[in-house]
Amino acid sequence: MKIIDIIIFFLCAVGLVYFVIDRFKYRDINVYHDKLERLNELRKLITAIEIENGKHENIFKPVGANNIFDDEQTEKYFIYEEKLSNLKNEKKKIERYIENFRLYNKKLIK
Secondary structure, three states, rough: HHHHHHHHHHHHHHHHHHHHHHHHHOOOOOHHHHHHHHHHHHHHHHHHHHHHHHHHHHOOOOOOOOOOOOOOHHHHHHHHHHHHHHHHHHHHHHHHHHHHHHHHHHHHOO
């Protein structure tokens, strides 16, 4: 029984240390404002890329058996797709950071 109690105590202590360290990450209000600015920039970039990508999507709709695609246009399309996925991943991370910051610092944000 003592081994189980020691293991439970150790896990609780590790969880408490992790929680305290995690809270330090969300203390700087300047970082929060920088992340908000970056989030706005990302939203603009994603919108611009989606609009540009929408122009190229019509190229890849199959019309017949003899479709010939321009290599430059296909490269451009796939570059846009890759950029878009990277920007969306970064946007998710920033949104998660902002959400956690708001949870920990409700009084600072007003």
